[in-house]
Amino acid sequence: MIYLKINMGKLAGYKTSILSFASVDQSCSLLGQTTLPVLSADGDVNIGAVFSIHSQPLFKVHSFTSIPEKTACISFNLREFQFAQTLIFALEEINNRSDLLPGLSLGYQVYDACGSVPKAIQSALALMNSPGIHDSLSEPSSCSRHPAVLGIVGQSSSTPTIGILSVAGPFSMPVISHFATCDCLSNRKKYPSFFRTIPSDLYQSQALAKLVKHFGWTWVGVVNSNSDYGNNGMATFIEAAHQEGVCVEYQEAIFRTDSREKLLKMVRVMRRATARVVVLFVGLGDLIPLLNVLAQEGDPGLQWVGSESWITARMLAEKQSYSFLRGAVGFAFGNVKLDGLEWFLDSFWEMVFQCSFNRSREENRGTLCTGAESLAGLKNQYNDVSDLRISSKVYTAVYAIAHSLHDLLTDLKNDSGRSNRSVTTYTPQQVLDYLREVRFTMKTGEEILFNGHGDTVARYELINWQQEADGTLNFHSVGLYDTSMSPEKTLMINQKKMVWAGGQAEVPVSVCSQSCPPGTRKAVQKGKHVCCYDCIPCAEGEISNITDSNVCYLCDLEYWSNENRDHCVLKPVEFLSFEEIMGIVLVCFSLFGTGVTTLVAVVFFIHRDTPIVRANNSELSFLLLFSLTLCFLCSLTFIGRPSEWSCMLRHTAFGIAFVLCISCVLGKTLVVLMAFRATLPGSNVMKWFGPPLQRLCVLALTFIQVLICVIWLTISPPFPYKNMLHYKEIVILECNVGSAIGFWAVLGYIGLLAVLCFVLAFLARKLPDNFNEAKFITFSMLIFCAVWITFIPAYVSSPGKFTVAVEIFAILASSFGLLFCIFAPKCFIILLRPERNTKKHVMGKTSNDIHVHD
Secondary structure (H helix, E strand, O other): OOOOOOOOOOHHHHHHHHHHHHOOOOOOOOOOOOOOEEEEEEOEEEEEEOOOOOOEEEOOOOOOOOOOOOOOOEEEEEHHHHHHHHHHHHHHHHHOOOOOOOOOEHHHHHHHOOHHHHHHHHHHHHHOOOOOOOOOOOOOOHHOOOOOOOEOOOOOOOHHHHHHHHHHHOOOEEEEOOOOHHHHHHHOOOOOOOOOOOHHHHHHHHHHHHHHHHHOOOEEEEEOOOOOOHHHHHHHHHHHHHOOOEEEEEEEEEEEOHHHHHHHHHHHHHHHHHEEEEEEOOOHHHHHHHHHHHHHOOOOOOOOEEEOOOOHHHHHHHHHHHHOOOOEEEEEEEOOOOOOOHHHHHHHHHOOOOEEEOHHHHHHHOOEOOOOOOOOOOOOOOOOOOOOOOOHHHHHHHHHHHHHHHHHHHHHHHHOOOOOOOHOOOOOHHHHHHHHHHHEEOOOOEEEEOOOOOOOOOOEEEEEEEOOOOEEEEEEEEEEEEEEOOOOHHHOOOOOHHHOOHHOOOOOOOOOOOOOOEEEEEEEEEOOOOOOEEEEOOOOOOOOOOOOOOOEEEOOOOOOOOOOOOEEOOEEOOOOOOOHHHHHHHHHHHHHHHHHHHHHHHHHHHEEEEEEEEHOOOOHHHHHHHHHHHHHHHHHOOOOOOHHHHHHHHHHHHHHHHHHHHHHHHHHHHHHHHHHOOOOOOOOHHHHHOOHHHHHHHHHHHHHHHHHHHHHHHHOOEEEEEEOOOOOOOEEEEEOOOOOOOHHHHHHHHHHHHHHHHHHHOOOOOOOOOOOOOHHHHHHHHHHHHHHHHHHHHHOOOHHHHHHHHHOOOHHHHHHHHHHHHHHHHHHHHHHHHOOOOHHHHHHHHHHHOOOOO
């Protein structure tokens, strides 16, 4: 630690004291012992490094009665020591090259942070302000010399790295980390001098979210380190997971100093939870205490998903008590091979064998080094070069600084025209500027460059822990996550090669609710996560054709949902067809009426000279029979698939045929009235209302209906129409009347003639029975009017094809009423009572006064 000697008596006004210190006392001196590097070598330019070569500091309680002793470090970390040796290996490799920094040697100063943030900051201060190993601590200029290094490599965790940047950042000292992945370090405003050769946790968190979604794990538990690395990484993961539709059942935070009671409580939460997948975004040092508790409590049977900090930690895989980690998956950085590193590491055998040359520490070490040990056949985390995922990032960081210096030297040489430059001309600020623009290719073929946030391209391997035949756990690469690829190829997984928790071959299931099949939608359970839901069947007319659909989609108007509610199918088209029973029955009645009418016409034609046929103008009788035939036949136009022509034909044929029919009946009624009017003395009525006038009357009345129909068809004719409003599940194919005024004008005119005919027939009902057929006309008109009056509400309220059936029924009923009421009595006399078919009988008591015209 660096201390400034200040007179405490001058602190009454701290502002004045500081100014006095700045203006009066121009020298300062270091108190206590300076922090020295654990590994160092001088060069023309030095590079600093901070690693946790020991895992823990040995804190002591100070009495404050004497100068505190230096903090000792315990728990030698072979992995971090390999990082330090990799840095030295890279520097020696660069110094031996003639194409990179020719004529300039690189030195190093490696400090031990002991896994402690204060020690990391202390190491950074030493690198920034240290006068050097052999310099005197009492030199007046010791507080004002240039930094001992031009760049710092480290640290292996995010929180210590933030501490280092708090010291180095304000002085533009570049810091390149090989393993600090917190996304918070990408903030250029806070950390403008930070770079890293490892991807940010932003990409890893997004990759983990896509991974759990890929395997259908929508219900997970999460555990993170209570540090910048864990808290920021997990926050990013949870945000990305929510975007992927993944829910978090519980979240726990741990730190390496947590009590056993807290860890046991956390284990109980894991066991009670329904999520069978746990995402561990935890630093290696924080994870080991939790794994120790889990090993003591027994295999929880969970599927582990890990972050890069521990997923390739060999020390975990080699420990038998951690066998419950079998099947764990997670992302790690791509592995590379560094030629020559294995030989370089083998020279440091002392730490490999855990021996010591110091007899006082022999009891702790276990054995005394003799110098005759052999490394043949021995592998541990220090000299194992089969997994250099992180060590290669240290190697890359050293080369990044070297290439920046090389570019700086090249530019200075070009600017000054001189090949030799003094080392003192290089500053951390210059190196920082060139680091931002550096771009080079490693001998492994990887291209290195930093983006605007100081990050490199994110590329991960998917690692799966698999148990070998001898019972050991090994790391198998089963996939790749590459952000430089297209979105659909970013995550590639070879699932057939994977093994899951407990050695199972089937993908574990971790969901709050089972997937909703097509035809249903998800309905979130009240007060629970969105991943906890009920499956609600889609309503009629709606579908969902994917699994776990949030909504059901409405089918188009002409479509309807099938029985399973997973496809839209064309709605059945409904109309009154000739094939269905109702259509067949109506056709039969129509043909039956046509046949009966034809039969009556034949009977009348055979007996056309008889008095009963000749009475009341036989010509009108035949015309009436013809119009009734048309009425029966026009009902057939209402059956079958509506078309443009059939829609126009059915209404016009019906309107004209019925007007012709009613006109004939009206003519016969007028004949009866005029005939009896002619019996009055001096009456000359029948002379004027003879057959020509009767024909003209029928033609005139019919022509009016024809004119109405022509106007209707010209302005707004009927047309086929798909009615999809009355019924949701079917399409009713019907004839739209086009102009409602035209339609009701046709019906209204028929009704007007029918009422007029009924009134006239009613007035003539008391004339002599033998000759009078007005009574039968009255009955026929009464039936006709009753049928069509009841037709109106039935027509309006009947749905679909029943509307057409009601109209056909009204046509047939009124036609049968006219046929039977008018012609049945006459046919009865003609066929069954021929003796009454005489002129005498027809004339009756008033025969002397009546003269009937044919």
